[in-house]
Amino acid sequence: MDELLARLRGGNVRALARAISLVEDDSADAHAVLSACFPYSGGSLRIGVTGSPGAGKSTLVDRLARGYREREETVGVLAVDPTSPFTGGAILGDRIRMAERLSDPGIYVRSMATRGSLGGLSQATADAVTVLEASGKQKVLVETVGVGQDEVDIVRLADVTLVVLVPGMGDDVQSIKAGIMEIADIFVINKADREGADRVEKEIRAMQSLVSQHAGDDVWVPPMVRTVASTGQGVAELMAAIDGMHAWLKQEDRLAKRRRRYWRERIVEMMRTELLREVRQHGFSEQELETYARQVERGKQDPYALVHRLVAERFSAVDEGRKQ
Amino acid sequence: MDELLARLRGGNVRALARAISLVEDDSADAHAVLSACFPYSGGSLRIGVTGSPGAGKSTLVDRLARGYREREETVGVLAVDPTSPFTGGAILGDRIRMAERLSDPGIYVRSMATRGSLGGLSQATADAVTVLEASGKQKVLVETVGVGQDEVDIVRLADVTLVVLVPGMGDDVQSIKAGIMEIADIFVINKADREGADRVEKEIRAMQSLVSQHAGDDVWVPPMVRTVASTGQGVAELMAAIDGMHAWLKQEDRLAKRRRRYWRERIVEMMRTELLREVRQHGFSEQELETYARQVERGKQDPYALVHRLVAERFSAVDEGRKQ
Numbered sequence: 133m134d135e136l137l138a139r140l141r142g143g144n145v146r147a148l149a150r151a152i153s154l155v156e157d158d159s160a161d162a163h164a165v166l167s168a169c170f171p172y173s174g175g176s177l178r179i180g181v182t183g184s185p186g187a188g189k190s191t192l193v194d195r196l197a198r199g200y201r202e203r204e205e206t207v208g209v210l211a212v213d214p215t216s217p218f219t220g221g222a223i224l225g226d227r228i229r230m231a232e233r234l235s236d237p238g239i240y241v242r243s244m245a246t247r248g249s250l251g252g253l254s255q256a257t258a259d260a261v262t263v264l265e266a267s268g269k270q271k272v273l274v275e276t277v278g279v280g281q282d283e284v285d286i287v288r289l290a291d292v293t294l295v296v297l298v299p300g301m302g303d304d305v306q307s308i309k310a311g312i313m314e315i316a317d318i319f320v321i322n323k324a325d326r327e328g329a330d331r332v333e334k335e336i337r338a339m340q341s342l343v344s345q346h347a348g349d350d351v352w353v354p355p356m357v358r359t360v361a362s363t364g365q366g367v368a369e370l371m372a373a374i375d376g377m378h379a380w381l382k383q384e385d386r387l388a389k390r391r392r393r394y395w396r397e398r399i400v401e402m403m404r405t406e407l408l409r410e411v412r413q414h415g416f417s418e419q420e421l422e423t424y425a426r427q428v429e430r431g432k433q434d435p436y437a438l439v440h441r442l443v444a445e446r447f448s449a450v451d452e453g454r455k456q
Numbered sequence: 457m458d459e460l461l462a463r464l465r466g467g468n469v470r471a472l473a474r475a476i477s478l479v480e481d482d483s484a485d486a487h488a489v490l491s492a493c494f495p496y497s498g499g500s501l502r503i504g505v506t507g508s509p510g511a512g513k514s515t516l517v518d519r520l521a522r523g524y525r526e527r528e529e530t531v532g533v534l535a536v537d538p539t540s541p542f543t544g545g546a547i548l549g550d551r552i553r554m555a556e557r558l559s560d561p562g563i564y565v566r567s568m569a570t571r572g573s574l575g576g577l578s579q580a581t582a583d584a585v586t587v588l589e590a591s592g593k594q595k596v597l598v599e600t601v602g603v604g605q606d607e608v609d610i611v612r613l614a615d616v617t618l619v620v621l622v623p624g625m626g627d628d629v630q631s632i633k634a635g636i637m638e639i640a641d642i643f644v645i646n647k648a649d650r651e652g653a654d655r656v657e658k659e660i661r662a663m664q665s666l667v668s669q670h671a672g673d674d675v676w677v678p679p680m681v682r683t684v685a686s687t688g689q690g691v692a693e694l695m696a697a698i699d700g701m702h703a704w705l706k707q708e709d710r711l712a713k714r715r716r717r718y719w720r721e722r723i724v725e726m727m728r729t730e731l732l733r734e735v736r737q738h739g740f741s742e743q744e745l746e747t748y749a750r751q752v753e754r755g756k757q758d759p760y761a762l763v764h765r766l767v768a769e770r771f772s773a774v775d776e777g778r779k780q
Contacts, residue, residue, distance in 0.1 A: 163760055163764065166760045167758050167760045167761055170755075170758045170759065170760060171755060171758075174753075174755055388753055388754075391753045392746075392749045392750055392753040393749075395748070395749040395752045395753050395759065396745055396746065396749040398759070399745060399748055399749060399752070399759060399762070399763060400732075400735070400745070402759065402760075402763040403732075403735050403763055403766060403767060404728065404731070404732045404735070406763050406764065406766075406767040407728070407731045407732070407735065407767060408724075408727075408728045408731070410767060411724070411727055411728070411731065421720055421723065421724070422716075422720065424719070424723055425716045425717070425719040425720040425723060426716055428719045428723070429498075429712055429715045429716040429719050430712075431494075431495060431498060434491050434494045434495075435494070435719065435722070435723060435726065436487055436490045436491045436494065436726075437491055438723070439723060439726040439727055439730050440487065440730065442727060443727060443730040443731060443734060
């Protein structure tokens with residue numbers, strides 16, 4: 133473990149890949165890897181990128197990654213796909229091959245598509261970020277495929293969240309936008325050479341005016357940046373907007389506050405995962421579970437009362453233990 | 457509670473709405489409502505409807521609901537929107553108003569968009585289904601807005617899952633299809649009057665041939681039905697396909713097996729939620745949590761070790777209690 137950490141800290145790509153795999157597979161070593169990485173984490177700027185499918189997020193992330201490499205900053209990219217539990221890895225394979233072709237040790241691209249970890253994809257992603265940070269990456273880009281609740285959970289770890297929109301989407305997509313207004317730090321109108329970019333901008337402004345009614349003074353008003361990721365147009369402006377928010381976050385303890393809020397949620401999530409692990413180990417056997425499921429399906433066992441009883445049995449022991 | 461249940465069982469719409477609200481809000485009465493409803497649940501056919509945004513799911517669900525009403529079957533519709541935690545209710549407001557206008561007590565439409573419940577939207581939806589079933593609805597339609605992992609979790613409760621596709625979607629959407637192949641019982645190619653319906657059908661057949669290599673004998677091969685929901689074309693055929701699968705499920709104990717498998721997963725999920733509730737109540741105070749978050753953010757506390765220790769403390773008491 134010490135050796136793995138030393139090689140990872142030294143910039144070894146294989147060590148980095150191995151450490152993330154250990155963490156992702158929820159292996160016996162995962163806990164040790166994460167505890168070893170934690171003291172060296174927290175130094176990166178975490179940039180979340182979300183938006184509707186087809187908005188051009190991948191191309192945009194590639195452009196940003198190259199932009200940061202030109203500034204000689206090291207970059208980690210996590211492409212997270214909660215929509216494809218079965219085949220997601222293959223879809224993202226092209227991008228990994230692209231990164232390999234670059235053979236630039238300053239950039240590391242990884243797809244996350246499994247739900248192997250008990251804590252789900254958002255925790256696996258957060259853990260992978262910890263490892264990437266320990267490897268010294270200065271910018272960590274976390275990109276999601278879609279824009280559902282899973283994606284919102286995933287980008288919650290970001291210091292700066294980009295929401296990517298495109299002109300000319302239908303009503304369904306417009307409605308989705310409403311749900312992610314709250315997490316957007318920067319709006320990117322990609323494919324801005326298309327008709328309708330003005331309309332998208334106007335709609336966002338309208339929604340912003342609704343939100344800001346409830347806002348206090350110390351509030352970041354998400355700027356809007358127009359890009360054409362396929363040509364690189366507007367990417368410099370986007371990088372400037374990210375730098376701007378980074379500078380703002382570093383003032384008045386804002387970054388620390390944001391991360392503290394994140395850890396509050398995360399610790400509870402981690403507790404839940406750990407408890408589930410305990411339940412699986414000590415709770416009841418597969419056979420017991422099968423029996424319960426059969427009884428419930430036949431209507432002979434009320435599942436609500438069953439679960440209540442099972443948990444109460446376990447925790448009454450805890451309460452007694454505490455009283456002593 | 458007895459009175460509420462009696463009114464709900466008698467077909468009173470207000471009682472039904474009240475019961476679902478109690479369950480959805482995770483109120484103190486939720487447990488009692490669900491335990492009271494459970495003995496009367498299990499009698500409905502649960503139809504899940506998922507697919508990409510813009511595939512016309514809402515229109516299709518409306519058509520199905522009307523079709524069942526014409527057969528004088530009672531219908532419950534749950535429209536679930538995990539993508540819009542903040543404004544989802546408003547988006548679906550139109551549909552509820554529509555249902556109210558019908559003023560047909562044999563159909564009940566409800567939107568589910570909150571994450572208020574600790575167990576998340578998929579459990580809240582499952583609980584609402586229990587209540588709908590207790591109210592005697594013969595068909596329960598559960599419709600999701602998008603097609604991510606959340607949606608897969610939500611439709612897992614269905615006896616029959618419709619996956620709605622449309623011709624002419626881009627590559628992003630095609631890739632999403634792969635992830636939901638496994639849950640589809642019936643493929644609906646909606647907007648089938650558009651160009652490209654043949655291509656969609658061909659692609660599904662190609663994927664099916666891959667999957668069926670691993671399949672045994674007693675396997676339902678998902679049929680494909682073409683519809684134009686806006687005109688009603690193909691809806692009768694879709695209802696026939698659903699009836700066909702229902703008949704198949706009732707043979708050889710298949711429906712019971714399917715529901716047993718569902719309950720196995722569900723009971724573990726419910727345990728997890730209940731454990732989380734216990735942690736919130738007895739685990740540690742908000743103040744403790746704030747302190748931990750601050751220490752972690754400053755790098756003074758390893759969160760992985762912290763969580764491990766907190767859970768171990770609680771469960772060591774359980775283990776000791778068991779040994780006695």
